[in-house]
Amino acid sequence: QKEVEQDPGPLSVPEGAIVSLNCTYSNSAFQYFMWYRQYSRKGPELLMYTYSSGNKEDGRFTAQVDKSSKYISLFIRDSQPSDSATYLCAMSETSGSRLTFGEGTQLTVNP
Amino acid sequence: SQTIHQWPATLVQPVGSPLSLECTVEGTSNPNLYWYRQAAGRGLQLLFYSVGIGQISSEVPQNLSASRPQDRQFILSSKKLLLSDSGFYLCAWSVGGRGNSPLHFGNGTRLTVT
Numbered sequence: 357q358k359e360v361e362q363d364p365g366p367l368s369v370p371e372g373a374i375v376s377l378n379c380t381y382s383n384s385a386f387q388y389f390m391w392y393r394q395y396s397r398k399g400p401e402l403l404m405y406t407y408s409s410g411n412k413e414d415g416r417f418t419a420q421v422d423k424s425s426k427y428i429s430l431f432i433r434d435s436q437p438s439d440s441a442t443y444l445c446a447m448s449e450t451s452g453s454r455l456t457f458g459e460g461t462q463l464t465v466n467p
Numbered sequence: 468s469q470t471i472h473q474w475p476a477t478l479v480q481p482v483g484s485p486l487s488l489e490c491t492v493e494g495t496s497n498p499n500l501y502w503y504r505q506a507a508g509r510g511l512q513l514l515f516y517s518v519g520i521g522q523i524s525s526e527v528p529q530n531l532s533a534s535r536p537q538d539r540q541f542i543l544s545s546k547k548l549l550l551s552d553s554g555f556y557l558c559a560w561s562v563g564g565r566g567n568s569p570l571h572f573g574n575g576t577r578l579t580v581t
Contacts, residue, residue, distance in 0.1 A: 399473075454526075455570060
């Protein structure tokens with residue numbers, strides 16, 4: 357069993373939709389949780405960085421962490437074609453320690 | 468602001484040839500540096516990381532090596548490439564010696580070994 361599970365998709369939604377991206381994990385020691393966005397042929401770009409449980413909002417993006425369920429989510433409101441990319445979740449036990457990545461979910465937002 | 472440069476962007480090399488990929492970081496001192504490989508459907512695999520000049524930790528024993536000759540320079544090398552070395556190689560950095568610092572990636576090198 358992988359430490360981090362992420363549905364690879366592909367996920368296709370119409371412009372303006374609310375998108376929900378999710379990861380589950382098995383290691384209860386994970387404390388730091390990240391979401392990266394990766395455009396084709398580019399490196400991953402950090403979107404959200406959260407510690408422990410709770411919600412964090414940044415513009416159209418909201419990250420949620422539920423440590424009791426070992427489940428994290430990224431919500432994208434009012435999705436745009438420019439949001440079309442692969443989204444990777446990542447997590448670590450202590451800040452700065454090695455990250456464990458999900459395999460990424462490919463998202464397409466159709467105009 | 469900090470920036471990370473990686474080159475070349477794409478590379479096609481024959482089996483058995485040597486490899487040298489270079490990564491440099493600007494705008495910060497004593498960063499932690501990382502080399503990852505990304506294969507389709509297999510996520511990101513950590514290859515090497517470094518917390519200082521000359522300090523390299525290897526995560527996966529394989530055909531590759533890494534060196535850090537300067538504080539903000541990280542090099543990935545191979546003496547003889549294998550077909551299985553094909554992939555997307557990413558360099559990343561994080562703030563050294565400080566907690567609560569996520570990784571920041573370069574734009575990668577797509578390596579095809581023929």
